[in-house]
Amino acid sequence: MKDFSVNPLPDARPPCRSGVRRLLPLVPRRLRPLLLSGLLLSGTAFVAALQPASAQTVRPAAPPPTRLTLTLVGGSVEVLGRVWTAARKAQPVTTALRVGTGRAVLSGPAGGQLTLGSSSTLRVYNNQPDVQSGRFYSSGKAQLYAFGTHLAAQGQVRLDSSGATQRVAVISGTLRLSPGGRAIIIRAGQQYSFRSGKVTAFRESDPWYLSRFVGEGDAVLQASRGSVLTGLDPSRFRSAEIGQVFASGARLKTGADAWAEVGFSGGGYLRLQADSQLKVLGVEKTSKGREVLLQLESGSAWNVVQKGQGGYQLSTPTVTTAVRGTVFRVDASGVVKVFDGSVSLPSQGDAVVGTGAQREIAGKLGGLRTDALDTFNISLDAERARRTVLEVPQLTQVTDLRLTVTSNPDARVSVRIGGHDYAVSGQNGAFALQQSLPEGRYGLVVRAARPEQTRELNQSLVIDRTPPTVTVTGVTVTGATFTVTGSVSDAFTARPLLRAELGGVTYTLHASGPFSWTLPLGTPPADLNTLNLSATDDAGNRTDALLP
Incomplete structure (x- = not known):
C-alpha cells in the first residue's frame, strides 16, 4: 500500500542573515531591495513571497485519502466506531473490523485486497491492517501488521492466526517482513512461523479463499447423553436441547459421563466427549461445499468429516488440524489420532498425520494406539450407521391412545396427533405413549429421528368411547x-x-x-x-x- 504519512511543516522562523546571503542570488531583482532594507518576513510570508501570485491563494487542505475500504460484505460483518455496527459495502474502515460467520474484503488505494474469513478480527494501525485473529488472504500489493511485525506483500499471501497456528505463507510472489528489526524475504512455496521464527516449505491444501461465500451454515445438536450445557458466556450456560442450532461464538460444555454430537451443514459430525468444552467459530456455506471452524477449549472431540464437503478446521491451545474428509480424534492436550484419511497440522509446518498414526503431546508422530475412549466412539459410530427401524401397531379405533413403538436405541421418537406434538418416553428402542384425547377422528404421525436418518409413519385414528x-x-x-x-x-x-x-x-x-x-x-x-x-x-x- 502507498504511504500517505504527512511530512512536517517548514520551519516558520525568520531566516538568519547568513541564510539571506545564500538566498539572495535566488531572489528576483525586484524583491531584493525589500530583503536588503531589513524587512523582517516570517518564514511563511517569505516562502509565499517567492511564489507566483497565482500560487499565493490559500485553499483548505484536502482530507487524506481513505486507506482501507470495504468492497465486499457477506454474512455477519461489523466495523468499530463508538460501538460495533453492521458493515456495508464501500464503507471506510478506520478503527477495527470483525467477521462472525461470513466474508469481508478490504481494498487499499494501491489496488491490493485483503480477505477476512469467518471469526476474524483486525484493527487499523498507521492506516494499515493489523491482524488480530482468524484467517486472512492478501492479493496484490499490500502492507500490514501481524503479531507486532510489519509485512510488505506482493502477490498472494495467506495469514493464519487461530489456536496454536500463527503463520504467514506465500502462495505466489514475495513477502518482506521484519521481525525484531531484521529483514526476511519469504518466497512462493514458503511459510514463516511467528512462534518459532522458522521458514519452512509450504503447500496449499486448504484454499478457503477461492470459494465464494453464499450463506451461513448450521451446527446442530443431534444427540446427547448426560449433562450438556450451552451459551455464549460460560457464566450463563443453560441446558442444551436436541435440534438446537449454535450461532457463531456459542460454546458447548459436557459434564462427567456425558457426550454431545454436533452435526454440520452438508454432513459430518463432531462428538464432544465428557468433561469437554467446544466453541463454534463459524460454519459457512460456500460455492465449493462448506467450511467449519471450531475451537476445542478443553477435553476431547471425536470427528467424522465426510469427503467432498469442503473444509473442516479444529484448533486447540496446542495444535490446529485441517482436514477435508477423515475420521480422527483430537485432545486439547495436543494428541491427534487418525483412524481414516489424513489430517494436516498447520500449527506444525503442515505435517501430515495419516491413517493409523497419531501425534503425541510433545509433537512427535508415531503409530496409532487406541484406548477405551476410541473403542466407545467406534461403537457409537456403528450404531449411528445402522438403518432406522420404526414399527408401529395399526390403530384404527380405540377408546384411549395406548401406543407402543419400536425403533433404534438412539432414535428420538415423536408423535403428532391432530396437529399437536406429544412426548414419548422409552429406552433401549422401546417407546410408549398413553394419552387421553376427546372423541373424534385424528391423523396420527409417528416419527423416529436419528442423525442424518429419519423415518415416518402415518395412519388415521378414531377415539370413540360412546357405545352403539x-x-x-x-x-x-x-x-x-x-x-x-x-x-x-x-x-x-x-x-x-x-x-x-x-x-x-x-x-x-x-x-x-x-x-x-x-x-x-x-x-x-x-x-x-x-x-x-x-x-x-x-x-x-x-x-x-x-x-x-
Missing part, C-alpha cells in the same frame, strides 16, 4: 326359527357388530340401521327368555339390548 345405539322392536317365533327386528347405529363405526347368545350358542351379524335377523331355536328348542342381544363398535364399546 341398539333398539329391538320385536322377537317372533316361526317353527324352528325366531326373528329379531330392530335398528342399530354408531357415530364412528359404519356397521356395528350384533351378537345374539341363545342356548349356549353365539350368533353375530354386522348391521346398520333397521335390521331383521332370523336365527334357529336349536334342538331341543331353546327358551327365548335366555336370549341376550348386544351391539359392539370397532372401539370395543358395547350396548346390551332390551328385549320386548
